[in-house]
Amino acid sequence: xxxxxxxxxxxxxxxxxxxxxxxxxxxxxxxxxxxxxxxxxxxxxxxxxxxxxxxxxxxxxxxxxxxxxxxxxxxxxxxxxxxxxxxxxxxxxxxxxxxxxxxxxxxxxxxxxxxxxxxxxxxxxxxxxxxxxxxxxxxxxxxxxxxxxxxxxxxxxxxxxxxxxxxxxxxxxxxxx
Amino acid sequence: xxxxxxxxxxxxxxxxxxxxxxxxxxxxxxxxxxxxxxxxxxxxxxxxxxxxxxxxxxxxxxxxxxxxxxxxxxxxxxxxxxxxxxxxxxxxxxxxxxxxxxxxxxxxxxxxxxxxxxxxxxxxxxxxxxxxxxxxxxxxxxxxx
Numbered sequence: 001x002x003x004x005x006x007x008x009x010x011x012x013x014x015x016x017x018x019x020x021x022x023x024x025x026x027x028x029x030x031x032x033x034x035x036x037x038x039x040x041x042x043x044x045x046x047x048x049x050x051x052x053x054x055x056x057x058x059x060x061x062x063x064x065x066x067x068x069x070x071x072x073x074x075x076x077x078x079x080x081x082x083x084x085x086x087x088x089x090x091x092x093x094x095x096x097x098x099x100x101x102x103x104x105x106x107x108x109x110x111x112x113x114x115x116x117x118x119x120x121x122x123x124x125x126x127x128x129x130x131x132x133x134x135x136x137x138x139x140x141x142x143x144x145x146x147x148x149x150x151x152x153x154x155x156x157x158x159x160x161x162x163x164x165x166x167x168x169x170x171x172x173x174x175x176x177x
Numbered sequence: 178x179x180x181x182x183x184x185x186x187x188x189x190x191x192x193x194x195x196x197x198x199x200x201x202x203x204x205x206x207x208x209x210x211x212x213x214x215x216x217x218x219x220x221x222x223x224x225x226x227x228x229x230x231x232x233x234x235x236x237x238x239x240x241x242x243x244x245x246x247x248x249x250x251x252x253x254x255x256x257x258x259x260x261x262x263x264x265x266x267x268x269x270x271x272x273x274x275x276x277x278x279x280x281x282x283x284x285x286x287x288x289x290x291x292x293x294x295x296x297x298x299x300x301x302x303x304x305x306x307x308x309x310x311x312x313x314x315x316x317x318x319x320x321x322x
Contacts, residue, residue, distance in 0.1 A: 029205065044219060050226075055229065058233045061237070142241075155227070162240075164247040
């Protein structure tokens with residue numbers, strides 16, 4: 001009696017529910033659609049995060065370039081580091097004080113020391129570690145930064161800033177900070 | 178009256194349960210179309226970010242070239258402008274970058290327009306341009322004899 005009921009269940013118009021095959025097929029189809037949607041959302045968030053960091057780095061690079069050129073143009077004397085591992089990169093003497101560009105773990109730091117009063121600091125922070133090199137040539141000082149290789153899919157950070165000294169200013173290689 | 182009529186919702190057609198294959202295919206097609214419409218937006222955003230980065234690098238290159246101009250001797254300015262090339266880093270990052278300069282002299286000094294173009298939509302017709310003035314007192318700002 002029970003076997004007969006089971007065999008004719010699908011023919012029963014009042015029977016509610018689905019067979020195991022239908023359930024598996026529906027779950028598979030739903031899984032495929034959900035996987036595609038979740039993957040897309042994940043990619044969207046990852047892309048948005050990378051884009052935000054890249055744009056922030058670009059903005060910081062522009063700010064650094066503008067500030068460094070303004071400092072060098074106003075300088076009486078510019079000293080650049082003798083060795084690459086020096087904690088400071090560029091030291092700029094100007095009538096309003098001394099400006100030092102030094103490396104930090106995630107970028108550069110600009111320290112302004114006025115003749116009187118407290119020093120002030122300004123950070124140029126990037127989203128990843130970079131190596132910095134400064135060069136002097138004639139009346140030009142160049143600051144270059146490139147990001148250290150990492151596993152992120154972002155393009156490498158490439159910064160190259162050249163600044164010309166004003167007439168009468170001097171460029172010195174090395175010197176005490 | 179059949180015994181299951183009592184549990185069937187009002188308005189539900191008699192004898193119909195679930196979805197037809199056509200309905201399922203139509204729903205899957207709509208979802209696929211939605212996903213397919215979103216993917217190009219991501220691609221476009223990635224291209225926009227890359228183009229923004231190229232513009233920043235190109236702008237920095239023009240500013241660097243303008244700084245170098247300020248250090249050029251007056252008698253070497255024309256030769257310097259004729260031999261302008263983009264830096265190796267920019268050449269590697271900006272596709273087919275080409276640098277050109279136009280010089281104009283006036284009593285106020287020397288006006289130099291630096292133009293950088295590269296392979297991007299409209300960039301060859303409208304190159305990124307930076308105009309710099311070399312005042313008469315600067316090394317490169319003496320008027321031509």
